[in-house]
Amino acid sequence: MAKNIFIGEILRNEEIRPNYFLMKVQLPDSFDEPRPGQFVMIRIAGLSEPFLGRPISIYSYSLRKSFVEIEFLYRIAGKGTQILAGLIKSSQVEVHGPLGGSYEVFPEKENIVFIAGGIGVAPLSLLAQYLCKNVCLVPSRMNFYLGAQTAKEIVGLDKLTRLCYNIQICTDDGSQGRKSLVTQAFAEDIKKYDPANTAVYACGPKGMMKALAGILGKGKFACQVSLEERMACGTGACMGCAVAVKDKQGDVAYKRVCSDGPVFNLADVIWE
Numbered sequence: 001m002a003k004n005i006f007i008g009e010i011l012r013n014e015e016i017r018p019n020y021f022l023m024k025v026q027l028p029d030s031f032d033e034p035r036p037g038q039f040v041m042i043r044i045a046g047l048s049e050p051f052l053g054r055p056i057s058i059y060s061y062s063l064r065k066s067f068v069e070i071e072f073l074y075r076i077a078g079k080g081t082q083i084l085a086g087l088i089k090s091s092q093v094e095v096h097g098p099l100g101g102s103y104e105v106f107p108e109k110e111n112i113v114f115i116a117g118g119i120g121v122a123p124l125s126l127l128a129q130y131l132c133k134n135v136c137l138v139p140s141r142m143n144f145y146l147g148a149q150t151a152k153e154i155v156g157l158d159k160l161t162r163l164c165y166n167i168q169i170c171t172d173d174g175s176q177g178r179k180s181l182v183t184q185a186f187a188e189d190i191k192k193y194d195p196a197n198t199a200v201y202a203c204g205p206k207g208m209m210k211a212l213a214g215i216l217g218k219g220k221f222a223c224q225v226s227l228e229e230r231m232a233c234g235t236g237a238c239m240g241c242a243v244a245v246k247d248k249q250g251d252v253a254y255k256r257v258c259s260d261g262p263v264f265n266l267a268d269v270i271w272e
């Protein structure tokens with residue numbers, strides 16, 4: 001078995017909102033501490049169908065005495081996540097990771113802005129946790145814009161309220177927080193933030209990221225986004241997750257979300 005493939009035991013796998021699950025897994029302490037933005041490929045240990053793991057962001061990490069605990073926040077999207085949702089406490093999962101690169105942090109920036117759509121809250125929450133713990137950023141410097149279609153899809157708020165003071169919740173139908181797109185709420189506040197002194201991080205559906213690219217324009221704000229693509233190997237071997245980005249010369253280049261990403265500069269991403 002490869003060095004970073006582990007068998008973990010499920011400690012908890014609970015439906016916290018309709019279709020949204022929180023899974024806690026115990027792993028050996030040789031599982032490396034993840035950097036924010038990294039993910040794992042997860043599959044059921046010993047089950048041949050589905051054979052391929054599914055990429056899921058690491059939502060939290062805790063080092064205990066002789067093991068580690070990691071949490072995943074996930075949404076049932078299809079067959080693989082449906083199977084994960086059916087797993088009970090004490091089931092075993094195969095966890096390959098941590099994989100991919102991470103968000104770059106800028107401790108000197110005065111404002112940190114997070115923009116999350118739906119389940120995109122998961123990697124950004126680990127980033128907020130990392131900034132509090134390792135960079136000692138005070139919660140008042142962190143501004144979190146969290147959007148979803150309805151109140152039923154707002155997840156991860158309990159952890160966020162312990163990490164950030166300024167949280168704006170937006171839903172498309174106004175069932176929780178303000179009735180607007182999350183990008184619109186950020187656009188209305190944008191004048192509050194000095195581009196030279198602000199780091200923006202985003203994760204969410206493609207439409208949200210495209211809208212954000214339009215709002216931020218040509219590179220005044222440093223904005224990093226975590227992209228989601230369907231994956232097969234998760235380690236850079238199959239090119240199955242390639243996306244078009246601009247390289248340093250401004251030419252089109254194809255990068256693998258799993259190994260070159262999943263974090264990219266928003267200004268470099270070419271949206272279809």
Ligand SMILES: Cc1cc2nc3c(=O)[nH]c(=O)nc-3n(C[C@H](O)[C@H](O)[C@H](O)COP(=O)(O)OP(=O)(O)OC[C@H]3O[C@@H](n4cnc5c(N)ncnc54)[C@H](O)[C@@H]3O)c2cc1C
Nearest residue numbers: 054055056057074075077078079080081122228229230262
């Ligand atoms: C780096 C990374 C981190 C991720 N983190 C999380 C996370 O923390 N929580 C979470 O719930 N999900 C996350 N995802 C998305 C998750 O991997 C997919 O929802 C999952 O693989 C779907 O598998 P499935 O077998 O359930 O669905 P499938 O049957 O494979 O697909 C069901 C439907 O979802 C679409 N789909 C599948 N994968 C993707 C994708 N990556 N992007 C957009 N559409 C897709 C398919 O086209 C299809 O319409 C992440 C993806 C990546 C690449």
Ligand code: FES
Nearest residue numbers: 232234236238239
């Ligand atoms: S999933 Fe194989 S290269 Fe990315």
